[in-house]
Amino acid sequence: MKKLIMKTFLFAAPVGLIFIFPLYVLSASGEFMTAGRIIAMQSADKEPNLILQAYSDPWSYIKMAGIKQRRPELIALGTSRTMQFRQAFFKVPFYNAAKAIDSTAHLVTVLESLNEKEIPRIIILGLDPNFFNPNWVWYSSNTPHAEPKSGREWLKILSQKWLQVYSDFINRKFRLKHLNPKRNDQGFHRTGLGARVHNRGFLNDGSFLYLRHIVKREAGPVPEAQRERNRALEDIREKDDLYVPASRLSETSLRELEAFLILAKRRGVHVAGYLTPMAPSMLEALEAEGPNYEYLRKITPALQKLFQKYGYVYEDFLDSRKLGATDAHFVDDVHETGEITLRILKRLAAADAHIGTSVAAPFPEESEMNRKYLEAAKQRVFTL
Amino acid sequence: MLFNSFDFILFLGAATVAFHYTPYSWRKYHLIIFSYLYYFSWSAGHALLLFGVSLTAYFTGLGVERAASEEGKKKSMALGVLLLAGVLFVFKYFNDFADFAAPGEGPVFYRILIPVGISYYTFRLISYVVDVYWGKITAERDLAAFTAFAAFFPHILSGPIHRAETFLPQLKKAGPVPYLMLTSGMRLILFGFFKKLVIADRLGIFVDTIYASPGNYNSLAILLAAYGFMIQLYADFSGLTDIARGSTRLLGFESPKNFDLPFYAPNIQQYWRRWHMSLTQWLGDYVFMPLRMKFRNFGNTGLVLAILINMTAIGLWHGARTTYLAFGLLHGIYMIGSALTLKRRDQFYKAHPLLARGRTLWGPLITFHLVILASIFFRAESLSGAWEMISGIAALDLSKAGPMFFAKREILILAVGGVIMEIVHYLESKGRIRGAYYSQAPWMRWAVLYGFTFFILGFGEFNSHNFIYFEF
Numbered sequence: 001m002k003k004l005i006m007k008t009f010l011f012a013a014p015v016g017l018i019f020i021f022p023l024y025v026l027s028a029s030g031e032f033m034t035a036g037r038i039i040a041m042q043s044a045d046k047e048p049n050l051i052l053q054a055y056s057d058p059w060s061y062i063k064m065a066g067i068k069q070r071r072p073e074l075i076a077l078g079t080s081r082t083m084q085f086r087q088a089f090f091k092v093p094f095y096n097a098a099k100a101i102d103s104t105a106h107l108v109t110v111l112e113s114l115n116e117k118e119i120p121r122i123i124i125l126g127l128d129p130n131f132f133n134p135n136w137v138w139y140s141s142n143t144p145h146a147e148p149k150s151g152r153e154w155l156k157i158l159s160q161k162w163l164q165v166y167s168d169f170i171n172r173k174f175r176l177k178h179l180n181p182k183r184n185d186q187g188f189h190r191t192g193l194g195a196r197v198h199n200r201g202f203l204n205d206g207s208f209l210y211l212r213h214i215v216k217r218e219a220g221p222v223p224e225a226q227r228e229r230n231r232a233l234e235d236i237r238e239k240d241d242l243y244v245p246a247s248r249l250s251e252t253s254l255r256e257l258e259a260f261l262i263l264a265k266r267r268g269v270h271v272a273g274y275l276t277p278m279a280p281s282m283l284e285a286l287e288a289e290g291p292n293y294e295y296l297r298k299i300t301p302a303l304q305k306l307f308q309k310y311g312y313v314y315e316d317f318l319d320s321r322k323l324g325a326t327d328a329h330f331v332d333d334v335h336e337t338g339e340i341t342l343r344i345l346k347r348l349a350a351a352d353a354h355i356g357t358s359v360a361a362p363f364p365e366e367s368e369m370n371r372k373y374l375e376a377a378k379q380r381v382f383t384l
Numbered sequence: 385m386l387f388n389s390f391d392f393i394l395f396l397g398a399a400t401v402a403f404h405y406t407p408y409s410w411r412k413y414h415l416i417i418f419s420y421l422y423y424f425s426w427s428a429g430h431a432l433l434l435f436g437v438s439l440t441a442y443f444t445g446l447g448v449e450r451a452a453s454e455e456g457k458k459k460s461m462a463l464g465v466l467l468l469a470g471v472l473f474v475f476k477y478f479n480d481f482a483d484f485a486a487p488g489e490g491p492v493f494y495r496i497l498i499p500v501g502i503s504y505y506t507f508r509l510i511s512y513v514v515d516v517y518w519g520k521i522t523a524e525r526d527l528a529a530f531t532a533f534a535a536f537f538p539h540i541l542s543g544p545i546h547r548a549e550t551f552l553p554q555l556k557k558a559g560p561v562p563y564l565m566l567t568s569g570m571r572l573i574l575f576g577f578f579k580k581l582v583i584a585d586r587l588g589i590f591v592d593t594i595y596a597s598p599g600n601y602n603s604l605a606i607l608l609a610a611y612g613f614m615i616q617l618y619a620d621f622s623g624l625t626d627i628a629r630g631s632t633r634l635l636g637f638e639s640p641k642n643f644d645l646p647f648y649a650p651n652i653q654q655y656w657r658r659w660h661m662s663l664t665q666w667l668g669d670y671v672f673m674p675l676r677m678k679f680r681n682f683g684n685t686g687l688v689l690a691i692l693i694n695m696t697a698i699g700l701w702h703g704a705r706t707t708y709l710a711f712g713l714l715h716g717i718y719m720i721g722s723a724l725t726l727k728r729r730d731q732f733y734k735a736h737p738l739l740a741r742g743r744t745l746w747g748p749l750i751t752f753h754l755v756i757l758a759s760i761f762f763r764a765e766s767l768s769g770a771w772e773m774i775s776g777i778a779a780l781d782l783s784k785a786g787p788m789f790f791a792k793r794e795i796l797i798l799a800v801g802g803v804i805m806e807i808v809h810y811l812e813s814k815g816r817i818r819g820a821y822y823s824q825a826p827w828m829r830w831a832v833l834y835g836f837t838f839f840i841l842g843f844g845e846f847n848s849h850n851f852i853y854f855e856f
Contacts, residue, residue: 001401001404001405001566003563004563004566004567005401007567008570011830011833011834014834015834015837015838015841134599134600135600135784135785136600152390155390156846156847159841159844159846160845160846160847162841163841163842244785
């Protein structure tokens, strides 16, 4: 037995050595921070936090837990495309719960998992067009809110991502200076390599800040954003990912949305829904495809009818040109910057009295909205 | 505590070290303590149930042996089997029947949490009682040894179904566990992790996506998912078995094999002799053979009946679902077709030696595809889901989304992993694995082990997916 133990130890020692560097990188950068700690930090801290972990994504759980803990009056619900609504836009307690859902299948789950004290009074519901594409392959009905296993999450991340850490380091996706916490204390507290390297992440109100994009945009067009759009144009040509063609609407998704609206009505929650926008060049590319994306034209008539049936407001912002947007207002093909979200909110506030009475007075100025972030960003130490 | 968890590795390490420092005569107590600790990690209530059925089987065995008359023995055996089968029936099938009686939203109190491994340990205990009745073994008098046999933790979740006649003598054998047995156990565990984490769980991502909504994919994607599931199931279940058998070796026991190159079987009968061997042998011994004897005067009709009942039992052993029933019946039909024509086919190929060469190629190919077809019923959530898969393949429609959402890197890892898996299986099946391994220089052996370790650590899926057979 002693021989076996000795040999096992000898065998395991080099394996263990290989894990030391990834272990250091992941722990020093905040990648191991548990969902529970993130929730606590976001709730307690008055200082701006920018949190984005590169090797794990616990946000669907964090957002649900965030609603339960903060009990806001108003929430924004949707995918990453609904993440730009901020507390500063509202006078009532607000929390951005975007990313709590991945598809319409999760909508009812959100309401069902909240008790009477936790349920918000108003929901701004961002609906992505691909939700209603019956051929969208990433439609997922799995429950997205499972709590990451506390205490063992770090082990899972280490075992799954150690090789990726080496690969990213060799490819200079991050540098050792990104691991120095003292340097990160200036400006924003940045947690996670996503936040430290890319200067973007979740703020304390659950919204997401594309800080690097905002700063870079000051100097002109942002090449990364254009690259992302080019990749998406490639997807349109390949008819892949978000851009799988469809002529009809997904009956399943419509049923799931209706079930959500029925439940919201029953529980006294007001819902204001909207179709999330796309960068103008992307919509033009889809329109040029002729009948391939026929389902896009069918979404609004169907949703309008559905929302009206339950006495709720619905607005279509798919064509962002109607909001005065250009490609420069998008960080990629589908994620708009805060200015466009503000314009969306203005329209929703005009159309819906519940939203109208909840927005901040005076209504936030677009020119002002990024000022404090830009000031904070000036104190940053990393190259943006 | 799943076998593919860090907790289990720590637990197994502690159990192994403790086992080796435990005096030989106390080892049965060690096994009881660690087995029940392990089972407690799942459910304390179910551990009590396990202890209860163990006592039932133990006293039934003694009762059968002590009964004065043949009639008394038979009655004792029948009562014990009925009790054990009753426990299995209630705990395993109650939910299915409740669902059947009240589909959809049944009342909550209908639901019973199925004790993990119940199908395996009740089958082991039933075989013990029947074997005592048949006189194949004598009733075990040592309650501690019997309790250790019933609860033996490496086999408790998903087998192999280790029978008392081979387990108990090993438990009573005193002496240290040979060093080579320990290292071979560790290698087997490593290989099991490789199959589970690198192949099965990776393939599962692809298979699950397509089985969840086959209507969204083209025929090629659906066909690949059908193939993929069978390979996933094989890697998953044989990986689980390897971890179980490897863990068993660390405690000084040899356990039965469960797989022997099933995808190279020349016909469906051979396939079932090579797939989940401990279950098919169990059903063969305790269901098929008694039925065959009972129906022996009915010629082929008797054979057909015995096969059909046996294969239906295999299907329903997985659960009382129409899909498992269809799976069992389909395999029953294959078996009947094969059994009734085998003689003629053999004669035909004897008369046509040139074609006989081809038989070695198309025999396994046809068998494999028959197995794939049946596996669609096994995997699908419902008969309509299975039909959607089959009609999706038959439509030969390539206009919808294809299989290429699965990244090329994943395909490459699976291809390399699959080839390695099959080379090892081949060498293992031919009994050449030990020779091939020990004929290498020590540094080469370590290099192989490091190769597997880093393949697992680098390309394994570490999301702690359950083993597929765990739910049975």
